[in-house]
Amino acid sequence: MPAPRLLYGFTIFLGAFLLFLVEPMAAKQLLPALGGSSAVWLTSLVFFQTTLLLGYLYAHWLTRTPVRSWRNHLYLASLATAIILIATQRLLPANLSSSSDHPVATIFIDLTLTIGLPFLLLSSTSPLLQIWFLRANGGTIPYRLFALSNAGSLLALIAYPFIVEPNLTLKLQRTLWSFGFAVYAGFCVVLARQARTTPQPEVSDIEPTTPPTSALTKWLWFLLPMAAAMQLSAVTQHLTVNIAAIPLLWMLPLAAYLLTFILAFEFPSLYRRGIVVRLLVVMLAALGYAISKTDVSLPIGIAIIFFLAEAFIACLFCHAEACALRPHRSAETTLFYLLIAAGGAAGTFFIGILSPLIFSANYDLAISFFVTAALAVAVTWNDGWPQRLLWSTASGLLLFFAIMLHTAYGHDAILEVRNFYGTLRVKQLPTNHGDIERMLLNGTIQHGTQLFAPGLTRTPTTYYADNSGIGLALRNCCDDRPRNIGVIGLGTGTLATYGTASDHIRFYEINPLVRPIAQNLFTYLRDSPAQITFADGDARTSLTSESPRNFDVLAIDAFSGDAIPLHLLTTEAIALYKKHLAPDGVLAFHVSNQYLNLPPEIAQLATAANMQSKLVESQPDESLGAFRSTWVLLTTSQTFFSRPEIANAATTTPTDARLRPWTDDYSTILPILQLAHH
Numbered sequence: 001m002p003a004p005r006l007l008y009g010f011t012i013f014l015g016a017f018l019l020f021l022v023e024p025m026a027a028k029q030l031l032p033a034l035g036g037s038s039a040v041w042l043t044s045l046v047f048f049q050t051t052l053l054l055g056y057l058y059a060h061w062l063t064r065t066p067v068r069s070w071r072n073h074l075y076l077a078s079l080a081t082a083i084i085l086i087a088t089q090r091l092l093p094a095n096l097s098s099s100s101d102h103p104v105a106t107i108f109i110d111l112t113l114t115i116g117l118p119f120l121l122l123s124s125t126s127p128l129l130q131i132w133f134l135r136a137n138g139g140t141i142p143y144r145l146f147a148l149s150n151a152g153s154l155l156a157l158i159a160y161p162f163i164v165e166p167n168l169t170l171k172l173q174r175t176l177w178s179f180g181f182a183v184y185a186g187f188c189v190v191l192a193r194q195a196r197t198t199p200q201p202e203v204s205d206i207e208p209t210t211p212p213t214s215a216l217t218k219w220l221w222f223l224l225p226m227a228a229a230m231q232l233s234a235v236t237q238h239l240t241v242n243i244a245a246i247p248l249l250w251m252l253p254l255a256a257y258l259l260t261f262i263l264a265f266e267f268p269s270l271y272r273r274g275i276v277v278r279l280l281v282v283m284l285a286a287l288g289y290a291i292s293k294t295d296v297s298l299p300i301g302i303a304i305i306f307f308l309a310e311a312f313i314a315c316l317f318c319h320a321e322a323c324a325l326r327p328h329r330s331a332e333t334t335l336f337y338l339l340i341a342a343g344g345a346a347g348t349f350f351i352g353i354l355s356p357l358i359f360s361a362n363y364d365l366a367i368s369f370f371v372t373a374a375l376a377v378a379v380t381w382n383d384g385w386p387q388r389l390l391w392s393t394a395s396g397l398l399l400f401f402a403i404m405l406h407t408a409y410g411h412d413a414i415l416e417v418r419n420f421y422g423t424l425r426v427k428q429l430p431t432n433h434g435d436i437e438r439m440l441l442n443g444t445i446q447h448g449t450q451l452f453a454p455g456l457t458r459t460p461t462t463y464y465a466d467n468s469g470i471g472l473a474l475r476n477c478c479d480d481r482p483r484n485i486g487v488i489g490l491g492t493g494t495l496a497t498y499g500t501a502s503d504h505i506r507f508y509e510i511n512p513l514v515r516p517i518a519q520n521l522f523t524y525l526r527d528s529p530a531q532i533t534f535a536d537g538d539a540r541t542s543l544t545s546e547s548p549r550n551f552d553v554l555a556i557d558a559f560s561g562d563a564i565p566l567h568l569l570t571t572e573a574i575a576l577y578k579k580h581l582a583p584d585g586v587l588a589f590h591v592s593n594q595y596l597n598l599p600p601e602i603a604q605l606a607t608a609a610n611m612q613s614k615l616v617e618s619q620p621d622e623s624l625g626a627f628r629s630t631w632v633l634l635t636t637s638q639t640f641f642s643r644p645e646i647a648n649a650a651t652t653t654p655t656d657a658r659l660r661p662w663t664d665d666y667s668t669i670l671p672i673l674q675l676a677h678h
Contacts, residue, residue, distance in 0.1 A: 008133045011187040012145050015125035016152030018180050020258075022122075023048055024160045024250060025173050026115050032540065032567035032664065034103050034510075038240035039420050041250045042233055042352040043107045049229065049348045051116065053341040055123020060334035062124075063131045074192045077185040080118040084178045103420045104353060118181060125149070125188075127337040132191060134333075147266030154258045157251045166668040213332055217325050220379070221339040222346070227372045228318035229347025232257045234364040235311040237351065239304060241422065241443055252304065256312040264319040271320040277380060277387070280317050280372070281394050283310040288369050288397070292404040314372050321379050360416040361409040362423045362443070366402035373398050414438075415521060421511040426521050437625065438521060440492050448492025449625050450522050458527055461625035463557075463592055464494045467649070469616030469631020470555050470588045474498045476643050477552045477586055485530075486551040486580065488539040488568065489558035489590075493518040499530025506549065507532070508539035510558070540573060549580040557590040566669075569601065570662045574609045574634075584637035587611070592630045597672045600656035602632040608661040609634070614641050614650035 027044040034040050062072060111119075126149040133145070164173060236253040263270065287310050327336050351364050373395040380387040409416060415426040425441045435453035439446050449461045464470055474495075477483065482502035487495050490509035499505050505528070509515055515534060519525055525532060535542040539558060543549075554577055558565055567573065569589075577587055591598035599615055606613035611634045620628045632653055635641070641650060658671045 005133070005137070007187065008129050008191065009145060009148055011184065011191060012126050012129050012149045013152040014180065014184050014187070015122045016149040017156045018177065018184055019119065019122040019125075020153040020156040020254075021160060021164070021180075022115055022119065022177060024157075024165075025170065025177065026111055027250070028165075029170065030107060030110065031565070032538075034106065034538070038237065039103070039352075039356075039422070040107065041240065042237055042348075043104055043420070044111065045233060045236070045254075046345070046348045046352040047108055047111050048119070049341070049345040051119045052123040053338070053345040055120045055125075056127055056334065056338045056341040058120060059124040059128035059131070060338050062128055063334050074189055076117070076121055077188045077192070080121045081182055081185045084118050084181050121188075122184070123341075127334050129191065131333060147262050150258045150261040150265070154255055154262065157255045157258065161251050161668075161670070166670055169663075169665040171665055213325075213327050218335075218339060220325055220375075221322055221336055222343040223375055224318040224322040224379075225340045225343030226347040227343075227368070227375050228257065228260070228315040229344040230351055230364075230368040230371055231311050231314045231318075231347075233348045233351035234368040235307050237362075238307060238365055252308055253311050256308050257315050260312060260315040260319045263316060264323040268320065268323055271316070271324075273321075273380075273383075276313060276317050276320070277376065277391075280313050280376070281390060283313055284369050284373055284394060284398060288366065288401040291365050292401040292408060317376070317379075318372070356418050356420060360418050360423075361406070361425070362418065363402060363405060366398070366405050370395060370398045370402060415517065417513050417517075419511070419513055421513070424511075424513055424517065426517060440517060440522070446627075448494050448518075448522070450492060450494075450524065451625055456624075457523055458497045459624055460494050460497045462494065462627050463590060463629035464497075465618060465621065465624060465626035465629070467618045467621075468626075468629045469618070469633055469649075470495065470553075470557075470590070471498070471618075472616060472646055472649055473553050473555075473586045473588045473631075473633055476640065476646055483552045484550055484582065486549060486554040488554070488556045490514050490518055490534075491557070492522040493524040493528075495555065496524045496528035496530060496532060499528040499532070501529040503530040505530045505532050506535060506551075508535045508537075508542055508558075510536075510538050512536065540567060540576060543576050543580055546580070550582045551580055551585055552582050553586045553588060554581060555588045555590065566662065566667050567664065569598075569605065570664050570667065571605060571608050572664045574605050574611075578609060578611075578636075584635065584640065586637070586640060587634040589632045589634070590629070591632055592628070595674055596669060597674055599630070599632050600654050601659055601662065601672055602634070603653040603655050604659050604661045606632075606634045606653070611636050612641060613653040614646070615653045616646075616650050618649075 023044070027041050030040050030044065126145065130145050168176070232253050236250060239253065240249045283306075287306060322340065327333060351368070355362075355364050355367075373391055377388065377391040377395060380391055409425065412427045412429055413425050414428050415424075417424050422442045426438060427441065428436055428438050431437055431451070431453065433453060435451065435456075437449055437451050439449040441447065446462060450457065451459060451461060460466065460468075460471065466475075474483070474485065475498075482500075482504070485495070485499070485503060485505045486508070487505065488508045490507045491514070493507070496505060507515075515536075535546075556568055556577070558568055574587070581587065589598075589602050591602060603613050613632055613634045616631045616633060618626070618629050618631075620626055633641075633646075633650065641647065656671060660666075
């Protein structure tokens with residue numbers, strides 16, 4: 001007797017839920033090894049989409065070998081369950097010491113070894129079980145089960161940042177997920193055995209007499225999902241690179257992306273092309289113009305709303321149009337899903353892997369917008385000349401905006417480089433006094449400025465001025481004796497200006513592009529009389545392998561855009577820093593941030609580490625290129641905070657009773673998020 005539809009539906013739903021629950025878990029585990037970069041999620045997304053494609057390919061192959069399909073799937077489910085049970089205590093290998101040298105390879109290898117096979121099995125669930133259900137029950141192709149699959153995925157995405165991450169440690173998350181996977185595998189065994197014993201309906205009973213799908217339509221099955229995946233990746237990158245590499249901001253664009261799948265396949269009758277294309281052309285034009293103006297930034301709350309709305313409309317258009325072209329022959333069903341997955345993999349691969357290799361600046365949003373408009377030309381071509389003219393004009397306009405963006409990036413820039421860790425530009429601008437200043441930017445965020453005016457080349461600027469928290473710490477830490485200073489995050493090397501001939505300064509920098517820029521286009525490092533050394537790679541990895549450094553001051557200033565690497569702000573990280581501090585040494589955390597209220601969390605970490613903390617906020621000074629800055633200083637010294645200069649500038653670090661100290665096993669930024677802040 002065929003298994004009931006409810007059992008098929010529940011298994012598909014559970015598989016999709018587990019599939020999208022493990023994504024943020026696995027990617028979050030990778031963040032510490034790779035410097036907390038937002039590119040970790042984008043590269044992981046490429047892996048997930050590629051494995052999804054392999055899962056669909058596996059399902060496509062199984063449906064071509066129905067006699068052995070149940071047995072093969074049974075073997076795979078058993079093997080995947082064994083892998084998960086073995087890896088329950090640890091998703092990733094312990095040794096990732098060389099991960100920052102080859103970040104993309106590291107992500108693919110580690111995810112393959114730890115969740116690759118279970119993920120492939122979960123990926124194949126929806127198309128495979130739809131075919132099994134069709135063969136067991138007859139009737140038409142159950143596309144609604146695909147919508148149910150996406151509903152499970154969407155629920156997992158919503159649950160993770162709002163329920164799972166704030167309340168469960170990573171270890172408990174893995175344990176519960178492993179239990180869920182075992183339940184899922186059990187249902188797969190039941191359905192696989194049932195598929196073996198169910199008589200196959202005659203082809204004529206389930207196969208409508210429709211001609212094979214045209215090659216052009218099959219190309220659109222691939223290209224439309226590709227454009228949607230490009231939108232997903234580009235918008236995700238835009239949101240995460242300047243805020244934080246956190247599951248919350250990974251999930252929002254992906255949730256919008258999945259919601260469009262649900263609407264397209266579950267409620268296709270609700271899709272109104274005329275309304276959607278009008279909204280889409282307005283959003284593409286407005287945001288295309290906005291991103292071409294690199295000197296203008298929206299408040300993050302507004303930016304999130306607008307970019308999510310654009311991604312939602314664009315993905316709805318792509319997925320609904322693909323759904324409208326879906327096949328009605330069961331022989332082409334798995335091919336349809338296979339090409340959808342191939343398009344998704346191609347889109348994420350282009351944005352996540354190829355684009356940083358091809359372009360020296362970030363044009364991902366502009367390219368995604370243009371590709372979407374160009375596909376709209378093809379999709380609406382038969383709607384008459386008004387639509388052809390509209391979308392041809394829109395495509396030309398978006399191409400023009402991309403050229404404007406290229407021009408804006410090149411304006412006053414003397415260097416543009418890009419890699420896994422971000423996009424760096426060095427701009428050279430004239431000052432009001434006829435001199436020049438140079439600045440290093442990651443996206444739109446300044447990471448250092450130098451004034452090339454007589455007597456000012458060794459003036460600390462931006463967040464590192466004399467009256468900043470780090471300036472005060474360096475002047476008051478050691479009286480007149482030689483200082484041993486550590487700095488996590490090189491930037492332009494501004495802190496080298498504080499060095500004297502008797503000082504030693506060690507910089508830790510994960511991005512291999514930064515040091516050549518600091519050494520060749522800025523003079524802070526070469527002008528400093530201090531003894532300067534460098535450690536390449538992630539700071540925590542480097543510090544773990546080094547003997548105690550005995551730092552008098554250790555500054556933690558590792559930012560990418562405006563994002564923070566959370567793994568540098570955990571109790572384990574503080575313990576590591578304390579190991580490298582001299583007696584009465586000072587930890588200086590740079591917490592200037594547009595969107596995250598970090599001082600209360602630092603206060604929690606200080607309390608957990610039995611250290612005192614004080615907040616130092618300094619005011620800007622345009623004449624010296626100094627910005628408003630916020631630093632939190634931590635020390636076990638009984639006298640440091642009583643020094644007059646420190647006491648006059650420092651205030652009590654604010655606290656928040658909702659917070660608990662972050663650990664490598666637990667962190668959430670929801671309580672400290674300030675989306676309304678500009």
